[in-house]
Structures are given as C-alpha cells and as structure tokens.
Amino acid sequence: MSARIQDVARGAGVSTATVSRALRGLPNVSESTRLTVARVAHELGYVVSRSASRLATGRTLAIAVISPFMERWFFAQAVAAIEAELRPAGFDALLVGLSPPDLGVHQPFDAGTLRGRVDGVIVLTVPLTGRELDDLRALDLPTAYVGASVPGAMSVRIDDMAAARCGTEYLLQLGHVRIAHVGGDPRQPLNFSAPSDRRAGWMAALRQAGVDPNPAYDVAGHFTADGGWRAGMELLALPEPPTAVYCASDEMAFGVLTAARRRGLDVPGDLSVVGVDGHELGELLGLTTIVQPVAAQGRAAARMVLEALDGERARGQEHVVLPVHLAVRDSAAPPRD
Amino acid sequence: MSARIQDVARGAGVSTATVSRALRGLPNVSESTRLTVARVAHELGYVVSRSASRLATGRTLAIAVISPFMERWFFAQAVAAIEAELRPAGFDALLVGLSPPDLGVHQPFDAGTLRGRVDGVIVLTVPLTGRELDDLRALDLPTAYVGASVPGAMSVRIDDMAAARCGTEYLLQLGHVRIAHVGGDPRQPLNFSAPSDRRAGWMAALRQAGVDPNPAYDVAGHFTADGGWRAGMELLALPEPPTAVYCASDEMAFGVLTAARRRGLDVPGDLSVVGVDGHELGELLGLTTIVQPVAAQGRAAARMVLEALDGERARGQEHVVLPVHLAVRDSAAPPRD
DNA sequence: CGGCCGGTTGCAAGCGTTTGCACGAAAGGA
DNA sequence: TCCTTTCGTGCAAACGCTTGCAACCGGCCG
Numbered sequence: 001m002s003a004r005i006q007d008v009a010r011g012a013g014v015s016t017a018t019v020s021r022a023l024r025g026l027p028n029v030s031e032s033t034r035l036t037v038a039r040v041a042h043e044l045g046y047v048v049s050r051s052a053s054r055l056a057t058g059r060t061l062a063i064a065v066i067s068p069f070m071e072r073w074f075f076a077q078a079v080a081a082i083e084a085e086l087r088p089a090g091f092d093a094l095l096v097g098l099s100p101p102d103l104g105v106h107q108p109f110d111a112g113t114l115r116g117r118v119d120g121v122i123v124l125t126v127p128l129t130g131r132e133l134d135d136l137r138a139l140d141l142p143t144a145y146v147g148a149s150v151p152g153a154m155s156v157r158i159d160d161m162a163a164a165r166c167g168t169e170y171l172l173q174l175g176h177v178r179i180a181h182v183g184g185d186p187r188q189p190l191n192f193s194a195p196s197d198r199r200a201g202w203m204a205a206l207r208q209a210g211v212d213p214n215p216a217y218d219v220a221g222h223f224t225a226d227g228g229w230r231a232g233m234e235l236l237a238l239p240e241p242p243t244a245v246y247c248a249s250d251e252m253a254f255g256v257l258t259a260a261r262r263r264g265l266d267v268p269g270d271l272s273v274v275g276v277d278g279h280e281l282g283e284l285l286g287l288t289t290i291v292q293p294v295a296a297q298g299r300a301a302a303r304m305v306l307e308a309l310d311g312e313r314a315r316g317q318e319h320v321v322l323p324v325h326l327a328v329r330d331s332a333a334p335p336r337d
Numbered sequence: 338m339s340a341r342i343q344d345v346a347r348g349a350g351v352s353t354a355t356v357s358r359a360l361r362g363l364p365n366v367s368e369s370t371r372l373t374v375a376r377v378a379h380e381l382g383y384v385v386s387r388s389a390s391r392l393a394t395g396r397t398l399a400i401a402v403i404s405p406f407m408e409r410w411f412f413a414q415a416v417a418a419i420e421a422e423l424r425p426a427g428f429d430a431l432l433v434g435l436s437p438p439d440l441g442v443h444q445p446f447d448a449g450t451l452r453g454r455v456d457g458v459i460v461l462t463v464p465l466t467g468r469e470l471d472d473l474r475a476l477d478l479p480t481a482y483v484g485a486s487v488p489g490a491m492s493v494r495i496d497d498m499a500a501a502r503c504g505t506e507y508l509l510q511l512g513h514v515r516i517a518h519v520g521g522d523p524r525q526p527l528n529f530s531a532p533s534d535r536r537a538g539w540m541a542a543l544r545q546a547g548v549d550p551n552p553a554y555d556v557a558g559h560f561t562a563d564g565g566w567r568a569g570m571e572l573l574a575l576p577e578p579p580t581a582v583y584c585a586s587d588e589m590a591f592g593v594l595t596a597a598r599r600r601g602l603d604v605p606g607d608l609s610v611v612g613v614d615g616h617e618l619g620e621l622l623g624l625t626t627i628v629q630p631v632a633a634q635g636r637a638a639a640r641m642v643l644e645a646l647d648g649e650r651a652r653g654q655e656h657v658v659l660p661v662h663l664a665v666r667d668s669a670a671p672p673r674d
Numbered sequence: 675c676g677g678c679c680g681g682t683t684g685c686a687a688g689c690g691t692t693t694g695c696a697c698g699a700a701a702g703g704a
Numbered sequence: 705t706c707c708t709t710t711c712g713t714g715c716a717a718a719c720g721c722t723t724g725c726a727a728c729c730g731g732c733c734g
Contacts (some may be wrong), residue, residue: 002452004720005721006720014683015683015685017723020721021682021723033683047449049392049453051453051719052689052719053721054391054392055689055691055722056721070416070420071413071414075413076410077406080407083433084435093431094418095430096424112382116387116388189696195549225617225621226617226621254665281618283563285564341691342690351713352713353692355712355713358693358713365711368711386691388690389692390690392689392692392719392720395689395693540693675734676733677708678731679732679733680729681729682729684726685724685726686723689720689721691719692717695715695718696711696714697712697713697715698712700710701708701709
C-alpha cells in the first residue's frame with residue numbers, strides 16, 4: 001500500500017535506523033545523509049506509521065479533551081482553541097464527550113479506557129464525580145483543568161467568585177437593591193465550582209452592601225438560554241420582582257432579556273441584566289457582561305499540558321487564573337425610582 | 338506499569354493468543370476459559386494497548402472529524418452529535434480543525450497526514466480546495482460529507498436550494514417584493530455549495546414570482562452575527578431599503594434583527610426577517626426560520642462511515658438529503674403598505 | 675606510526691497485539 | 705475399534721518503528 005521505512009532505507013541506501021534518525025532530526029546524522037533520506041522519503045510519499053511509532057516509543061502524540069455540553073458556546077470555543085493549539089505542536093485532539101451526572105443518562109466516564117491512548121488530558125469544567133476524578137488521577141498523565149481547579153493537577157480558570165462580585169457590585173453601584181441571581185441548580189451534585197462560586201460571589205457582594213439575599217431571588221437557569229427564560233419569567237412573576245438580575249452565563253442572560261421583553265418590560269429601564277461570558281451575540285444584543293477569555297483559557301491549558309510533556313515544567317502544580325473585565329453595554333442602568 | 342496481555346495469559350494459565358480471542362469474543366474459546374480470562378483481566382485492570390492492536394490489525398478505531406469554524410453553532414452541534422455517535426461504537430473522534438482558504442491564514446490541509454491514523458473521515462461543509470479533496474480521496478477511506486455532496490463519496494445534507502426557496506417564497510407570499518439576501522461572499526473560492534445554493538434559491542424564487550433580484554439586495558454576511566449586522570446596516574441605508582431579508586443562516590439573521598432595532602425599525606412591522614438553521618436562540622428571539630436537523634446530519638454521517646467500515650453497505654455512494662421545515666415565529670409579517 | 679577519539683552508521687532486540695497454522699483431544703460415524 | 709470431524713488451544717511470525725550498543729572511519733596526538 002503506502003511506503004514503509006524499509007522502502008525509504010533501501011531507496012536511500014542506508015539502514016532503517018538512519019532513516020528514523022534522519023527524519024526526526026536527531027543528532028549524529030551527516031547532513032548529506034539527512035538530505036538524501038528526506039528526498040527519498042518525499043518522493044515515496046512516506047508518512048511514518050503513527051501506530052508503529054506509538055508502540056515503539058510509548059508516546060501517542062494525542063491529548064484527550066474531555067468536555068460536557070460540547071454544543072454550548074463556552075465549550076465549543078474552548079475546544080476549538082485547544083485543537084488549534086495542539087495541532088501545530090503535532091498532537092492529535094481526541095474528543096471525549098460526556099453526559100454529566102445530573103442529566104440522568106450519565107454514562108459513567110471510565111478513565112481507564114484512556115490509558116495508553118493519550119499522553120495528556122484536558123478537562124473542561126470537571127463534570128466528574130469524585131471516583132472518576134480519582135481514576136483520572138490514577139492515570140498519572142499530565143492533566144489540566146479548565147474552569148475549575150483540582151488539587152494536584154494543573155488548571156486555568158477565572159476567579160468566578162470575583163467575577164460574580166464584580167457583576168453584582170456594578171448593579172449595586174447603579175443603585176439596585178433587589179438583585180436576583182440566575183445560575184446553576186443549587187442541588188446539582190457536580191464537583192465543578194463555577195456555578196456555586198458565582199452564586200457565592202453574588203451573595204457576598206450583597207451582604208457586604210448590607211443587603212440580605214432574598215432566597216426567592218436565587219433561581220436555577222441551568223446555563224441555557226431556555227433555562228434563563230424560564231428563570232426570568234419566574235422572577236418577574238414574583239409579587240415583588242427584582243429590578244436587576246445577575247446571570248451566571250450570557251446564554252441565561254439572553255433568556256432573561258427575552259422574558260423581560262415578552263412581559264413588556266423595558267431593559268434597562270424596568271430591568272437591568274448583567275451576564276458572564278462574553279458570548280458573541282452579547283455584543284449585538286447590548287448585553288452588559290463580565291467578559292472572560294475563553295479561547296485563552298483553552299490555549300493555556302493546552303500549552304500547560306504540552307510543556308509538562310516536554311518536561312520543561314515541574315509536572316502539574318501550576319494554577320493559572322486569567323483576568324475578566326466588565327463590558328458595559330446597554331442592559332444595565334440605575335433603577336427607575 | 339500496567340498489565341499486558343502476557344500477564345493475563347500467565348494469570349489465567351493460557352496463551353496470549355487465547356486471551357486475545359477470549360477478550361474479543363471470538364469463537365473457538367470454551368466458555369470456562371473465557372470466564373477465567375475475563376476475571377483475571379478484570380482483576381489486573383488490563384486494558385488492551387490500542388497502539389499494539391492498531392499495529393497488528395491495521396485498524397485504528399478512530400475517525401477524523403474535519404471541520405472549519407468549530408466555534409460556530411452549526412459546527413459545534415454537528416461535532417457533538419458525531420462524537421456521541423462514534424464513542425458508543427468504540428471509535429475515537431479525532432478533531433481536525435481547519436482554517437478555511439478565504440481567511441488568508443489557510444494552512445493547507447494535508448490529507449496525507451491522516452494516513453494510517455484513522456479508519457474513516459467525516460468532513461463538515463467541505464472547506465477544501467480541489468487538490469485537498471483529491472488527496473483526501475486518494476486516502477481511500479470511507480468518507481462522509483456533511484452539508485455538501487461530493488461525487489464518489491457519501492454525504493448527508495439538506496436541500497439548500499429548496500430551503501432558500503421556501504424561505505423566500507414565504508416572504509413573497511406575505512406580500513413582500515423588495516426581498517434582500519444576506520449570505521456568503523459571492524467571490525468566495527470554496528467548494529462548498531451551501532452558500533451559493535442558498536443564494537440561487539433566493540434568486541429562483543424571486544424570478545419565478547416575476548421579481549427581478551436587485552443586485553444591491555445581495556449582500557455578504559460571512560455567516561456570522563457580526564457580518565449579518567453589517568449587512569443589515571448596509572441594506573437599511575439604501576435609498577430604497579428592502580422590506581424583507583432572507584438570511585442564509587440564523588446567526589446572520591440575529592445580526593440583521595439587531596441592525597433593524599438599532600435603526601429604530603420594528604420587526605416585523607417595518608422589516609421582516611427569515612433565517613436558516615434552527616439556532617437555539619432563534620426561538621427566544623422569535624426568529625422565523627427554516628429549521629434544519631443539524632445533530633441528525635452529524636449522526637447520519639457517523640453512522641454511514643461506521644456502516645461502510647462494517648462492510649454492510651457498498652462503500653460510499655449514499656447521498657442522504659434530510660428534510661427542513663419552516664418555523665413560523667414573530668419576525669416576518671406582511672409589509673406595511 | 676599506533677592508539678584514541680568523535681562523528682556516523684548498522685544490527686537487532688524490543689514495543690504488545692493479532693492471526694494463520696498446526697496440534698491434540700474428544701466426539702461421532704462406520 | 706479405527707478414522708474423521710470438530711473444538712479448543714498454543715506457536716510463532718508478523719505489524720512498522722525506535723534505540724542501546726557495537727562497529728567503523730578518518731584524523732589527530734603523542
């Protein structure tokens with residue numbers, strides 16, 4: 001079928017060992033030999049067999065990218081960025097989709113199956129149970145988490161708590177007091193902290209301002225636009241509806257914006273809305289939001305794993321926290337009083 | 338490090354050949370032996386080395402998923418669906434991102450590098466040049482295209498032309514005449530047909546209704562929300578602006594909606610907008626659109642490749658066209674006269 | 675002039691599975 | 705009772721590359 005290393009060796013009049021070394025740029029190969037080998041290999045259209053070199057070296061040149069909800073904005077962005085970082089480095093991105101525990105259909109993730117298939121792992125927002133995490137750790141591969149920090153592994157994320165405070169404080173500063181929170185499900189059993197950190201940030205900001213968080217103002221939006229819409233409708237139906245809503249994701253914020261419009265409320269006149277993410281459509285819709293660098297987080301995670309594989313960095317203790325910023329647009333204003 | 342087939346063989350008191358056969362459920366292994374082997378393998382936490390069995394069998398149990406714009410809605414949906422279909426079948430999804438030719442930074446895609454790394458290929462919307470396509474064909478692997486049909490390969494898509502006609506005819510039927518089109522860049526050199534088919538459908542519908550398509554009403558939106566916004570602003574600034582816009586994607590339609598709002602126009606009172614896709618947010622924003630089954634297309638492509646690998650189907654001549662439907666929501670109405 | 679040295683190269687033993695073939699035993703038929 | 709089958713199993717040769725080690729070749733130093 002296609003050329004093998006033998007064929008190149010024969011064609012160049014050298015041994016397979018020399019071909020192997022020449023092609024990989026190892027030292028101790030004379031320049032003339034290297035040239036000949038390269039030429040012959042090119043002529044024959046030779047491509048090294050990944051399978052064979054994997055077996056021989058034990059390195060797979062592949063990284064697993066474990067992600068739930070790949071169809072959602074944040075995850076798609078991150079996955080795309082990771083892939084773009086991995087490929088030029090010669091690594092394959094192995095996609096591993098996950099149905100997270102809270103969806104009922106949770107197919108438990110078996111980290112063991114990754115053994116020998118990848119050299120490293122990148123996990124998006126840790127949608128794993130404790131046992132699954134342990135199994136993953138047991139693989140003893142360079143592992144980077146995005147959007148959460150896990151002890152004993154590398155991670156890159158934003159300060160979710162601070163981001164939430166920032167958003168909430170902005171609303172407080174505008175003069176709002178009745179500030180709601182639309183976020184994850186409080187009863188959700190996942191290990192990943194972003195939802196609860198964002199809730200905690202909301203609470204902390206309120207308390208610090210001397211406002212007691214109203215339990216009725218804490219609603220689950222499930223991080224989807226549709227969930228945000230429901231949450232928004234629920235909030236606006238309260239006897240004393242909030243004047244502002246802090247949403248833990250832009251997609252939920254879109255839902256809340258829509259709910260407001262459907263109820264005939266003016267944003268930001270009657271209701272202020274602030275999100276988190278920096279979703280592409282947020283700019284169009286004029287959503288005031290806390291922008292987080294999604295692609296940069298993906299890239300950073302990929303680089304960390306790659307560097308750990310190069311041995312350049314002590315394996316696995318780095319925790320990177322990337323900055324966020326408030327993008328003031330048109331969805332928040334002082335309350336009408 | 339981890340257990341090898343030898344260890345299992347020793348533990349079960351049989352040869353490695355028997356272990357191999359027992360574990361893979363091949364015939365000619367006694368039930369008792371199979372049980373013993375399974376038990377020992379389990380106890381040892383044995384996982385077959387993918388690399389080794391790849392080398393031995395020549396099958397990689399991996400499928401390449403080639404996609405441009407992975408961060409965009411359509412592609413993210415499709416990739417997620419493909420992955421979800423592949424994994425239960427025991428196949429890995431190898432993500433291959435692409436920077437398409439029109440972005441300047443086009444890193445030409447070298448199909449040769451896939452040789453020996455995957456058993457099959459799924460390509461989203463053919464963002465490839467003729468030469469790249471030829472190389473891919475030369476790989477001689479089961480290949481399925483999503484969103485475009487390529488001679489000599491399998492494909493699954495929608496009838497883009499019909500979808501566009503459907504959207505445009507709906508607007509005509511409402512009484513519109515000045516109907517614009519926001520789509521891909523007409524000068525774009527790509528081989529993929531969706532953008533031009535959608536434009537053609539728009540034109541055909543107009544002509545059939547006896548309306549001559551106004552060249553100024555044909556604007557490039559680059560399939561992004563931002564592009565749609567620009568296109569919308571451009572259209573609305575015309576001396577005689579359109580009363581309706583048919584957008585070749587929902588994301589562009591969002592941009593047009595926003596442009597209308599920014600110019601103080603009422604939708605659908607002053608401007609009707611119709612999209613194509615079935616984007617999640619379309620429902621929230623009340624966008625009337627042609628809904629296409631994105632996940633189903635991904636799943637179908639994955640299944641086709643899998644079946645071709647099983648040899649169940651004559652390799653590679655199937656072309657599936659999935660149906661679309663018009664979702665009437667709130668963004669289109671008869672023109673104000 | 676002989677030995678040593680650094681730079682190149684080849685040899686061959688892996689890497690961990692799979693699989694064609696041969697083999698022995700048990701079962702069935704004449 | 706002996707000869708086929710059939711079934712279950714083991715042997716050993718691939719699969720295509722990498723790599724430690726040894727060999728070789730000039731040239732240089734003493």
